[in-house]
Amino acid sequence: MSKNDLNTPDEYVFVRKIHYGRYLAVALIILLLGIIVRAFVVGKIAWAVVGEYLFDRDIMAGIVNSMILTVFVMVVGVMLAVTVALMAGSKNPVLRYTARGYMFVFRSVPILLQLLIWYNLALIFPQITIPFVVSVSTTQVLTPFVAALLAFGIAQGAYTTEVIRSGLLSVGRGQVEAAASIGMTYSQSLYRIIIPQAMRVIVPPLGNETIGMVKYTSLASVIQYREIIYSAQSIYFASGRVIEMLMVCAFWYALVIGILSIVQGYIERYYNRSSRGSAAGEADL
């Protein structure tokens, strides 16, 4: 038999492999979703009430308060974390151990407990006194907002320190030396050289922590801070529409966090801009 008797590629019909497992998985997922949706539709939940309260004034004020608290907490947390991360990298042992101690204490005590302690600080210190300047009662200063800000901000700082620190360490010594060799001071190289490069490492976990904090602020409802869950509870204590109000909260959390995730994606892309492939980079010369 000569070689010419074999079929050429055009004479064959290619038959694709069938992924039975995938079809089965998809069918199961659709079935499960169907069961869940049906359960919620026929279950004892008045969707009309959910719709009615979705844009309720107190609910909207609640979600806005949740976000305000998140923003302030993250600002306090990041400022603390940058300071403590620099302390942790210091040559001075007192600064280093202080940093370690802070991180240990505030990461080992549960956040809800820290919140309750800050809110009840008046039991230990009834008055806050700055000699010759001012003396006020502690309960006046530690409003629910201030107590939540301190509790979450200081605890968040302890977690974020690790993130900032690994970011700073990701920038090689050579960068600091190059900056020093052109006459930059350490603080100049920190702002111009180290932090911009560290951001690539810092932004993804910091984004996750911000998103986590949006959810953690719900704990502040236990100290009467008027965030969204507190508003929902106030409404359902009066109306009895418990599950409907909880659904309203779930909707707003999902919406806010979805938006934050998109923003995070843009920020990450911004800090990665210098590592784009050469073809893309050459084009915008």
Add this chain to the structure above:
Amino acid sequence: MKPIIEISKVRKAFGTVEALKGVSCDIAEGEVVCILGPSGSGKSTLLRCINQLERPTSGIVRVGGEIIGYREQANHLYALSNRQLAAQRSKIGMVFQQFNLFPHMTVLENVIEGPVRVKKELRAASIQSALQFLERVGLADKANAYPSQLSGGQQQRVAIARALAMKPSVMLFDEPTSALDPELVGEVLLVMKELARSGLTMVIVTHEIAFAREAANRIIFMDGGAIVEAGKTGDLLGNPKNPRTREFLAAVRH
């Protein structure tokens, strides 16, 4: 001729390791000096003591008559603040083995960073002169590229332009071609030879004997944290006196 760099009795210890065991030498203005020596002999440490990336354990370094890192007053040396030390460093250029370009900045931004942030020059003027320095190292067309888009040789030439942009009175080079693929070494050495001809004071740690022969006025040979032999390029390379120098030269030539 008055020396522009004066190194006197510089010692540097890292823990128990004595990287420099009391090194003294002067470098005249406009001189091109190559430092040769085996790995671990203290060449980098000596260079880094000149701009105080390492603070000498004892001894002093003067550049342009000023003691680096200290203020002199009635027989006392007071350690300078970070800002004052940074100002002194701005007059001493340095080129590193690993280039150390700022990867988040374009080539042009790398070169104007020092003039704009340290010397507070106007941005427009800095860009003008930065482009001239890039022209000089043959990379004006890469001004808007990022370092990651350049070859090693191109990156090192940008690093040279970045150092030149500060208009330093001396330039230090620490094995500027050791991290490069062999075919890229030539372009960097070419730029350095051109600089040497222009009258810039240069101190170069290198293993490129052929380059040293062509560009250097004087050669310093180091071993074990000390200067073993120093002399005019032709004399030292053609007729080394010290057996260790001879041994080293024989080894790198083959």
